[in-house]
Amino acid sequence: MQSYIDSLKEENLSESLTFISKSQKRKCTFPVWFLLLHFFNHQTHHRGQLTTLISQCGKDFGVTDLLWLPEAEF
Template identity: 30%
Template sequence: MITAQFVLTMARYNAWQNRQMKAAMEALGEDECKKDRGAIFGSILATANHLLWGDAMWMARFDGGARPQGGIPESVDMTARLPDWALERFRMDGRILLWAEALRAVDLVGDLKWYSGAQGREVSKSMALCVTHMFNHQTHHRGQVHAMVTAAGGEGWTSDLAFMPGEGPWL
């Protein structure tokens, strides 16, 4: 389904996107990022927190490291301030990159088993599907943040994978 090279490309893309999202959020300002915008998680910061929480949850399953506190309802409160979010986002992007750099083809084979708090039961899914889902989840919520930032009068950012800077091969 996917390769280790694809995962590394997506990890690099994630970090690039988050750097741009951080700059757009900082330019907008913390007060604007905390305003309820009517999105599923409310504000820009709350949505960015949920994304950070989701990455932490998936990475705990993938690399065995620390998992975030609480469930989906608490995910919006992962950090209280924009600078705190930026620091944790930087750390998480580094964690994802280090994991992706060490990934081997065999690591993507087989099933991942975990207890899903959202579903209230044990779940088993293809590892490759779960990794793909993590990157898809990131893109989905960054798209929501992009829409809220631009609706608030802020600058959007380049999201085209084909225009990510750096050396190939990409896919």
């Protein structure tokens, strides 16, 4: 993913990508910028699922807010 992002140029973001959606059972076409937005935003959903499962198993994974991580000092 990193090499793909590194290779993008601004003009690539307005290009369209067509794929077959398994959930919608149809061909879909979206601009690259929108698909990237969805990709990174949807990860939040899955991270939330994982933190819920970890918590239900009785594990404390600590603070997950980026603002409070030691590396976040600017």
